[in-house]
Amino acid sequence: MSILFKNAQLIDPSAEEVTTNDLMVRDGKIVDSSGKAETVIDCSGKYLAPGIVDIGVKVCEPGERHKESYKTAGAAAAAGGVTTIVTRADTDPTIDTPEALEFIRRRAAEVTPVNVLHIAALTKARAGREMTEIKFLQDAGAVAFSDGYRVVQNTKVLARAMVYAQSLDALIIAHPQEPILSDGGGATSGKFASLRGLPHVSPMAERMGLDRDISMIEMTGAAYHADQITTKRALPALERAKKNGLNITAGTSIHHLTLNEFDIADYRSFFKMTPPLRSEDDRIAMVEAVSTGLIDIISSQHTPQDEESKRLPFEAAASGAVGLETFLPAVLRLYHSGHLSLNHIFRAASYNPAKRLGLNSGRISIGAPADLMLFDADVPYVLNRENLHSKSKNTPFDGARLQGKVLRTFVGGTEVYRA
Amino acid sequence: MSFTSQHLLGIEPLRQEAITEILDLANAYVEQNRKSERPDPTLGGLTQINMFFENSTRTQASFELAGKRLGAVVMNMAMQASSIKKGETLIDTALTLNAMHPDLLVVRHPQSGAVDLLAQKVNCAVLNAGDGRHEHPTQALLDALTIMRAKGRLHRLNIAICGDIVHSRVARSNLILLGKMENRVRLVGPATLMPPDVAELGVEVYHDMEEGLRDVDVVMMLRLQKERMDGGFIPSEREYYHRYGLDRAKLGFAKSDAIVMHPGPMNRGVEIDGEIADDINRSVIQEQVEMGVGVRMAAMHLLARNMQNQKGVMA
Numbered sequence: 100m101s102i103l104f105k106n107a108q109l110i111d112p113s114a115e116e117v118t119t120n121d122l123m124v125r126d127g128k129i130v131d132s133s134g135k136a137e138t139v140i141d142c143s144g145k146y147l148a149p150g151i152v153d154i155g156v157k158v159c160e161p162g163e164r165h166k167e168s169y170k171t172a173g174a175a176a177a178a179g180g181v182t183t184i185v186t187r188a189d190t191d192p193t194i195d196t197p198e199a200l201e202f203i204r205r206r207a208a209e210v211t212p213v214n215v216l217h218i219a220a221l222t223k224a225r226a227g228r229e230m231t232e233i234k235f236l237q238d239a240g241a242v243a244f245s246d247g248y249r250v251v252q253n254t255k256v257l258a259r260a261m262v263y264a265q266s267l268d269a270l271i272i273a274h275p276q277e278p279i280l281s282d283g284g285g286a287t288s289g290k291f292a293s294l295r296g297l298p299h300v301s302p303m304a305e306r307m308g309l310d311r312d313i314s315m316i317e318m319t320g321a322a323y324h325a326d327q328i329t330t331k332r333a334l335p336a337l338e339r340a341k342k343n344g345l346n347i348t349a350g351t352s353i354h355h356l357t358l359n360e361f362d363i364a365d366y367r368s369f370f371k372m373t374p375p376l377r378s379e380d381d382r383i384a385m386v387e388a389v390s391t392g393l394i395d396i397i398s399s400q401h402t403p404q405d406e407e408s409k410r411l412p413f414e415a416a417a418s419g420a421v422g423l424e425t426f427l428p429a430v431l432r433l434y435h436s437g438h439l440s441l442n443h444i445f446r447a448a449s450y451n452p453a454k455r456l457g458l459n460s461g462r463i464s465i466g467a468p469a470d471l472m473l474f475d476a477d478v479p480y481v482l483n484r485e486n487l488h489s490k491s492k493n494t495p496f497d498g499a500r501l502q503g504k505v506l507r508t509f510v511g512g513t514e515v516y517r518a
Numbered sequence: 519m520s521f522t523s524q525h526l527l528g529i530e531p532l533r534q535e536a537i538t539e540i541l542d543l544a545n546a547y548v549e550q551n552r553k554s555e556r557p558d559p560t561l562g563g564l565t566q567i568n569m570f571f572e573n574s575t576r577t578q579a580s581f582e583l584a585g586k587r588l589g590a591v592v593m594n595m596a597m598q599a600s601s602i603k604k605g606e607t608l609i610d611t612a613l614t615l616n617a618m619h620p621d622l623l624v625v626r627h628p629q630s631g632a633v634d635l636l637a638q639k640v641n642c643a644v645l646n647a648g649d650g651r652h653e654h655p656t657q658a659l660l661d662a663l664t665i666m667r668a669k670g671r672l673h674r675l676n677i678a679i680c681g682d683i684v685h686s687r688v689a690r691s692n693l694i695l696l697g698k699m700e701n702r703v704r705l706v707g708p709a710t711l712m713p714p715d716v717a718e719l720g721v722e723v724y725h726d727m728e729e730g731l732r733d734v735d736v737v738m739m740l741r742l743q744k745e746r747m748d749g750g751f752i753p754s755e756r757e758y759y760h761r762y763g764l765d766r767a768k769l770g771f772a773k774s775d776a777i778v779m780h781p782g783p784m785n786r787g788v789e790i791d792g793e794i795a796d797d798i799n800r801s802v803i804q805e806q807v808e809m810g811v812g813v814r815m816a817a818m819h820l821l822a823r824n825m826q827n828q829k830g831v832m833a
């Protein structure tokens with residue numbers, strides 16, 4: 100089985116510019132583009148890029164299938180050009196045993212057209228008291244360990260988990276926030292929260308959380324990824340840690356790159372995120388950090404919530420937004436505004452996350468899996484949330500004017516989505 | 519006609535002329551209320567429901583009296599006792615209410631923005647009687663009317679709002695209203711009870727009471743909202759009283775004819791000395807209560823009018 104993508108605007112994340120080129124796929128892999136292909140796809144004027152590798156996707160199985168299942172998440176991912184989803188462990192029950200992990204792996208494999216990898220919990224029941232069976236979970240397929248948005252407050256427990264994980268080359272993903280200071284804050288401290296009378300959290304909580312974690316990495320040598328850095332004040336610490344050669348990477352979310360606190364406007368709970376949306380200064384600093392590579396990874400932090408948990412007063416509403424399908428058009432806003440090149444975008448959305456997890460996808464190179472997305476970067480439209488494939492429709496981009504649409508998605512050379 | 523909104527959710531969306539229109543009508547109602555005969559059928563045949571998701575005696579009574587004086591059928595629903603305990607969401611409550619066809623809904627809720635949310639879902643005029651730490655528009659309007667009557671104007675005054683600002687919807691509505699009417703507003707209180715970056719809202723911030731009260735025309739005290747504090751905002755009530763409690767000595771820094779206001783209920787000996795609260799030459803706290811009924815009558819009158827006009831447009 101072979102496909103020739105002809106005359107594509109090819110986005111190779113390791114290159115600096117988009118080139119017009121052919122790409123050959125045979126038996127699910129990218130190969131040398133000489134020879135004949137059974138299928139030829141004319142890609143003139145369209146962009147071909149490695150599919151997105153999205154770290155930190157919440158699929159609400161087990162526990163809350165009414166919000167999202169592997170089936171609907173898989174359909175949403177395929178439609179969004181996300182060829183690998185890396186799921187969070189914060190389900191009910193938590194994915195903290197090899198048995199639980201095997202169950203969801205089976206579920207995922209049965210119904211999901213894209214690659215699915217799993218993060219397992221770092222501590223049992225994400226309670227922050229005892230580390231999980233990291234080796235068993237690794238053997239069962241866990242690619243990283245994380246308690247999700249819960250911070251392990253007990254530094255003794257975290258230090259031991261880090262040391263143990265380090266000895267197994269296991270990656271720890273953490274949510275850098277000072278948990279007591281940030282408790283209960285649905286908005287970022289500042290003029291907006293003061294005007295709206297919302298419980299707020301100082302952006303300093305993020306830096307304090309990151310500072311603590313950096314000290315812990317220095318102490319233990321653990322491999323560490325910060326799920327979301329969202330504030331300007333946290334960046335110098337991150338930069339120093341990288342300069343000092345610590346095994347640290349950092350992500351940020353598409354929402355923190357494209358929205359700010361004022362988007363909450365009149366208490367729109369679809370804009371309630373964890374961490375809360377930040378100031379415009381912070382947003383600009385995050386975009387800048389992605390372009391310099393200080394922030395390595397962009398993720399959607401896809402978090403499905405049903406109407407019942409969102410249609411509440413802002414303080415009481417659940418946090419998070421779906422993002423798999425709006426990942427591309429949202430991040431393309433930064434391309435259209437001239438802030439990020441397409442190569443930058445796919446470095447942060449595909450190449451870097453794959454590399455961090457030790458995958459050979461997320462790149463355009465011979466032998467890499469043919470996980471690809473073909474897209475139109477310019478087509479304008481108004482998003483209607485009812486058209487999303489996700490079971491939950493909690494997107495902050497409902498009614499937003501967006502540009503850019505996925506045309507076709509391929510996973511291992513097989514087409515899994517066509518617009 | 520300047521106040522054209524369908525709801526009264528806050529001071530923030532109101533223009534200066536809208537505020538003036540409400541205050542002028544409220545002033546007329548205050549005079550009318552002082553007469554023993556006051557038949558006014560303005561809201562005759564309309565149904566007003568008071569929904570208080572948070573305990574209130576004074577505000578609820580004021581709204582009830584205002585509705586009754588205008589001939590409305592007034593019903594009180596004590597929400598903190600009933601359906602939310604059973605897990606009903608605010609939206610379900612709104613749908614239930616729609617089925618009862620009220621014309622005016624007066625709502626107080628402990629969460630900021632909850633009244634806005636309710637207003638989006640019901641088919642009647644909604645009056646915000648206080649939402650979380652956000653706004654309490656009728657309180658700001660009654661404070662404004664009190665100032666106007668005591669000072670003869672509502673512009674170019676120096677006004678100090680003192681105490682627990684961060685937890686106070688009254689402070690928020692007041693600073694917005696007084697700013698819109700072109701007064702100089704100062705916020706005075708401990709740094710822990712000051713909202714972050716509040717100076718960007720066009721006010722001056724003081725942490726020292728004597729400095730903050732220097733030469734002001736109006737001293738507006740706020741209640742220390744102990745029920746909203748999860749600990750550690752102030753070291754103790756006695757230190758708070760020492761630094762920020764309004765007594766004769768601190769009031770001495772204000773202009774000699776400065777008036778003292780308090781939205782009530784007061785914590786005597788915490789934020790205000792009882793002697794000041796009862797000083798009829800300085801304290802206008804009783805007047806505030808009186809203005810409250812007039813302001814609420816005016817607000818409901820105008821909302822009913824806007825509703826009528828809206829129907830006219832649609833017909």
